[in-house]
Amino acid sequence: MKFLISTLCLAVGSLHGQNSLPSWNDTAPKKVIVAFVERVTKEGSPDFVPPEERIATFDNDGTLWVEQPNYTQVTFAIDRVVALAPQHPEWREVEPFKSILAHDREAMLRFSIQDFEKVVAVTHSGMSIQQFQEIVKKWLAEAKHPRFKRPYTECVYQPMLELMQYLRTNKFKTYIVTGGGQEFVRAFAQQTYGVPPEEVVGSMGKVKYEYDKEGNPELIKLPEVLLIDDKTGKPEGINMVIGRRPQGAFGNSTGDQQMLEYTGAGNGARLMMLVHHDDAKREYAYGAESKIGTFSDALMAEAKKKGWIVISMKDDWKTIFPPAVTNE
Amino acid sequence: MKFLISTLCLAVGSLHGQNSLPSWNDTAPKKVIVAFVERVTKEGSPDFVPPEERIATFDNDGTLWVEQPNYTQVTFAIDRVVALAPQHPEWREVEPFKSILAHDREAMLRFSIQDFEKVVAVTHSGMSIQQFQEIVKKWLAEAKHPRFKRPYTECVYQPMLELMQYLRTNKFKTYIVTGGGQEFVRAFAQQTYGVPPEEVVGSMGKVKYEYDKEGNPELIKLPEVLLIDDKTGKPEGINMVIGRRPQGAFGNSTGDQQMLEYTGAGNGARLMMLVHHDDAKREYAYGAESKIGTFSDALMAEAKKKGWIVISMKDDWKTIFPPAVTNE
Numbered sequence: 001m002k003f004l005i006s007t008l009c010l011a012v013g014s015l016h017g018q019n020s021l022p023s024w025n026d027t028a029p030k031k032v033i034v035a036f037v038e039r040v041t042k043e044g045s046p047d048f049v050p051p052e053e054r055i056a057t058f059d060n061d062g063t064l065w066v067e068q069p070n071y072t073q074v075t076f077a078i079d080r081v082v083a084l085a086p087q088h089p090e091w092r093e094v095e096p097f098k099s100i101l102a103h104d105r106e107a108m109l110r111f112s113i114q115d116f117e118k119v120v121a122v123t124h125s126g127m128s129i130q131q132f133q134e135i136v137k138k139w140l141a142e143a144k145h146p147r148f149k150r151p152y153t154e155c156v157y158q159p160m161l162e163l164m165q166y167l168r169t170n171k172f173k174t175y176i177v178t179g180g181g182q183e184f185v186r187a188f189a190q191q192t193y194g195v196p197p198e199e200v201v202g203s204m205g206k207v208k209y210e211y212d213k214e215g216n217p218e219l220i221k222l223p224e225v226l227l228i229d230d231k232t233g234k235p236e237g238i239n240m241v242i243g244r245r246p247q248g249a250f251g252n253s254t255g256d257q258q259m260l261e262y263t264g265a266g267n268g269a270r271l272m273m274l275v276h277h278d279d280a281k282r283e284y285a286y287g288a289e290s291k292i293g294t295f296s297d298a299l300m301a302e303a304k305k306k307g308w309i310v311i312s313m314k315d316d317w318k319t320i321f322p323p324a325v326t327n328e
Numbered sequence: 329m330k331f332l333i334s335t336l337c338l339a340v341g342s343l344h345g346q347n348s349l350p351s352w353n354d355t356a357p358k359k360v361i362v363a364f365v366e367r368v369t370k371e372g373s374p375d376f377v378p379p380e381e382r383i384a385t386f387d388n389d390g391t392l393w394v395e396q397p398n399y400t401q402v403t404f405a406i407d408r409v410v411a412l413a414p415q416h417p418e419w420r421e422v423e424p425f426k427s428i429l430a431h432d433r434e435a436m437l438r439f440s441i442q443d444f445e446k447v448v449a450v451t452h453s454g455m456s457i458q459q460f461q462e463i464v465k466k467w468l469a470e471a472k473h474p475r476f477k478r479p480y481t482e483c484v485y486q487p488m489l490e491l492m493q494y495l496r497t498n499k500f501k502t503y504i505v506t507g508g509g510q511e512f513v514r515a516f517a518q519q520t521y522g523v524p525p526e527e528v529v530g531s532m533g534k535v536k537y538e539y540d541k542e543g544n545p546e547l548i549k550l551p552e553v554l555l556i557d558d559k560t561g562k563p564e565g566i567n568m569v570i571g572r573r574p575q576g577a578f579g580n581s582t583g584d585q586q587m588l589e590y591t592g593a594g595n596g597a598r599l600m601m602l603v604h605h606d607d608a609k610r611e612y613a614y615g616a617e618s619k620i621g622t623f624s625d626a627l628m629a630e631a632k633k634k635g636w637i638v639i640s641m642k643d644d645w646k647t648i649f650p651p652a653v654t655n656e
Contacts, residue, residue, distance in 0.1 A: 052524060129567060173526075186571050196380060197571030198501075198526075204568060209560035209586060216593050217586070219567050226554065226568075232537035239457060239547050240532060240554075241569050243514050243525030258537060258545070265544050 020166040023159040023319045029273065029311045033163065036271040040247060041170050047269035049247055051171035056248035056271075057201075057238060057259060058164065060178035060185055062293040063252045063275050064193060066145060066155040068284040071292060073180050074116075076139055078108070080123040088122075097122075109291075121223035125205065128218040129183055136187035150324065153192045157275070158322045160250070164193060167248070175246070177201045177238055179230035179255050183221070201237040203229045234259035247271065253293045260308055272308040274299070279313040282320045348494035351487040351647045357601065357639045361491065364599040368575060369498050375597035377575055379499035384576035384599075385529075385566060385587060386492065388506035388513055390621040391580045391603050392521060394473060394483040396612040399620060401508050402444075404467055406436070408451040416450075437619075449551035453533065456546040457511055464515035478652065481520045485603070486650045488578070492521060495576070503574070505566055506530045507558035507583050511549070529565040531557045562587035575599065581621045588636055600636040602627070607641040610648045 024030040039047040040054065061067040081091070081100045091097035096115035099107035111119075124132065145155045164174045176195050178185050182202030189195040204226040207219040229237040235258055238246065249256070249263035252275040260272040276295060277286050287295040303310050313320065352358040367375040368382065389395040409419070409428045419425035424443035427435035439447075452460065473483045492502045504523050506513050510530030517523040532554040535547040557565040563586055566574065577584070577591035580603040588600040604623060605612050615623040631638050641648065 182568075182571070198569065200571065207564050207567060209563050209590075217563065217590050219563060235537050235545065235547060236535050239535060240510075241526065243510070243528065262537075262545050 020169065021159070021162050023162055023317060025316050025318055027312075027316045029309050029316045032309050033166075033271065033273075036248070036269055037167070037170050039269045049268065053244065054167075054170070054172040055175065055242060055244055055246040056164075056167050056172045056250070057175045057177040057234075057242075057246045057263070058160070058249075059234075059251040059253070059256045059259070060176050060180055060202075062277065063250055063256070064156055064160050064176070065152065066148070066283065067293045068277075068286065068290075069146065069292075071180070072152045073184050075143070076136065076184070077119050077123045079139060079143065080135070081119060084122065117223075124181065124184075125221040125223040128212075128220055129207065130218070132183055132221055133187040136184055140188055148321070150321070153188050154324065155321060156192060157317070158319050159317045160275075161193065161322065163250075164195070168194070172248070173199055175199045175201060175238075175242060177229065177234050177249075177259060179203055179228070179233075181205070182229070198241075201229060201241045203227060203233070204237075230255040232258050235262040238262070249273075250275070252277065252295065254296050254299050255294075257299055257302065261302075261306075264306060264308070272303075272306070273311055274303055274308055275311045275313065277313055278315075279317075279320070281314075283313055348497065349487070349490050351490055351645060353644050353646055355640075355644045357637050357644045360637050361494075361599065361601075364576070364597055365495070365498050367597045377596065381572065382495075382498070382500040383503065383570060383572055383574040384492075384495050384500045384578070385503045385505040385562075385570075385574045385591070386488070386577075387562075387579040387581070387584045387587070388504050388508055388530075390605065391578055391584070392484055392488050392504070393480065394476070394611065395621045396605075396614065396618075397474065397620075399508070400480045401512050403471070404464065404512070405447050405451045407467060407471065408463070409447060412450065445551075452509065452512075453549040453551040456540075456548055457535065458546070460511055460549055461515040464512055468516055476649070478649070481516050482652065483649060484520060485645070486647050487645045488603075489521065489650065491578075492523070496522070500576070501527055503527045503529060503566075503570060505557065505562050505577075505587060507556070507561075509533070510557070526569075529557060529569045531555060531561075532565075558583040560586050563590040566590070577601075578603070580605065580623065582624050582627050583622075585627055585630065589630075589634075592634060592636070600631075600634070601639055602631055602636055603639045603641065605641055607645075607648070609642075611641055 021030055039045055040049045042048060058064055061071055078100055081097055085091055085101055092101060096111055096118055140151060140153055143152060144150060145152055148155050167174050174195060176185055176189055176199065180202050182200055182204050185202050186197045186200045189200050206222040206224040206226050208222055210218060210220050212218055227233055227237055234256065245266045246263045248271040249260045250273050251260060264270050264272050277284050279285060286293060288297050349358055367373055368377040370376060386392055389399055406428055409425055413419055413429055420429060424439055424446055468479060468481055471480060472478060473480055476483050495502050502523060504513055504517055504527065508530050510528055510532050513530050514525045514528045517528050534550040534552040534554050536550055538546060538548050540546055555561055555565055573594045574591045575597065576599040577588045578601050579588060592598050592600050605614050607613060614621060616625050
């Protein structure tokens with residue numbers, strides 16, 4: 001029955017666009033999205049894209065879920081250092097672990113790339129991918145966002161969930177292209193966003209093929225980096241995993257600029273959008289001055305110049321988060 | 329109408345298995361394939377795999393197309409050296425180019441990894457991915473296999489084309505996981521195998537995000553290697569691009585052993601097969617002694633021990649190649 005219904009929906013193209021985006025106000029961004037989908041899905045249209053070639057790419061932090069007051073994966077890594085500390089008494093005297101264990105937020109804000117690399121090395125390597133993802137799932141099931149008091153996987157943007165679903169209904173593949181770790185995001189992307197592991201592109205570490213005690217092969221995470229999927233790394237990651245230029249790209253910060261630029265350089269109809277966090281009341285308001293999710297003035301100027309759509313969370317979104325599913 | 333038909337086919341599971349593999353003899357391999365597909369596609373079966381999780385991976389050289397007397401991509405690289413030589417008069421005095429330009433086959437057989445790296449550097453980098461793929465397509469349109477006198481993209485195994493199509497009809501994604509270059513194989517995989525770019529995993533080189541003279545962004549191929557997608561690199565590449573363990577894996581040489589092993593280590597029904605080149609009359613006969621596509625005695629012993637199916641080209645395949653499409 002579900003099959004028949006989706007057949008009927010396809011037969012009428014993207015007719016359900018208006019109804020598919022209930023959390024979007026009837027402002028410019030929603031209209032642009034629906035017009036774009038109609039152009040690329042209408043057979044005979046000069047912008048028609050065959051269903052199997054329809055690709056949309058979404059940044060994760062700040063585009064699909066909350067990234068303030070800290071990237072969720074950084075919070076995860078810090079929590080892991082605390083959890084692992086009893087097995088590492090030496091950490092009490094060694095930075096950056098000493099500051100983490102002392103909950104010295106000021107010191108953590110001054111952490112260098114090298115400090116973060118040390119934290120990632122002890123929390124994100126030395127185990128199999130399967131073991132790592134079980135750790136992530138367990139953490140996500142228990143951890144709560146400090147302000148919203150909900151699991152991080154519920155601190156996702158309802159309008160973006162609707163947009164992804166709307167695009168999938170119109171035969172787009174909706175890839176996540178994140179600066180976050182590929183294995184970290186794969187641990188929850190299917191359940192949270194409906195995005196399967198093969199459609200998650202992220203920062204990648206090297207892995208080593210080994211055998212466990214029973215002789216079963218497994219992939220062990222190593223501390224070496226293979227790809228930082230941010231800035232120019234985003235088109236590179238898109239090429240590695242997808243091998244096609246997207247028709248649509250969605251981001252929120254300077255780390256997404258090259259992905260949008262690369263998407264926009266293709267022929268035919270293209271849709272590039274940036275979520276602007278201007279809603280301190282319902283979420284956060286930040287931009288050029290923020291260290292996390294920087295939306296620089298240069299990016300805003302570029303968006304204006306190139307016709308990229310800037311989404312105002314305040315004005316364009318009716319709701320921010322999905323209805324609570326927990327009993328609180 | 330096509331849509332309706334495929335709906336009906338799905339409703340009856342893999343009923344068309346017998347009819348879908350006309351180039352396979354009614355020997356063990358065909359029976360094993362059909363039985364496997366029936367087990368994983370039958371709802372309620374303990375081995376049922378949801379359609380969206382069905383993954384099969386195929387090696388390319390020697391599994392989907394001919395790899396003798398030389399890997400096609402090596403032949404391509406040599407032809408490119410010859411084509412580029414007029415712009416590089418210095419190559420006449422410098423190895424490995426000197427031997428290539430002198431058509432010294434004996435010397436070429438002794439080339440070291442370093443020699444090949446030099447050849448790959450000058451033939452596979454310094455241009456955009458798009459430019460590279462245009463060069464590959466042009467070459468494939470003109471080059472012919474020395475023995476079969478047909479384009480390389482016609483020197484593909486008809487039974488394997490039918491197997492891929494049969495699996496896709498049963499909702500499998502059919503990935504190519506090749507030691508060959510990812511961009512090289514993507515240049516013809518859709519047209520030749522029905523495999524889109526995002527389902528090609530191959531050896532990967534670094535790329536650089538740059539701007540052309542008109543200011544358009546492009547990805548430039550660099551000579552540095554990111555992944556050698558062979559042996560342990562195959563499970564690593566599968567994890568990078570797919571992020572799931574396949575249910576079925578198909579190869580023909582020692583380079584595929586870890587991919588089959590990794591596939592077989594999963595729960596539920598699994599299908600691991602190796603094409604054995606034992607048909608000198610219709611194709612080639614080679615195995616443990618061959619430098620190209622080595623099928624070692626150890627691999628044969630491993631296949632027997634683990635129940636991997638060895639396909640005899642001679643006994644199990646009615647035909648080797650598709651009917652000629654060229655007018656010769």
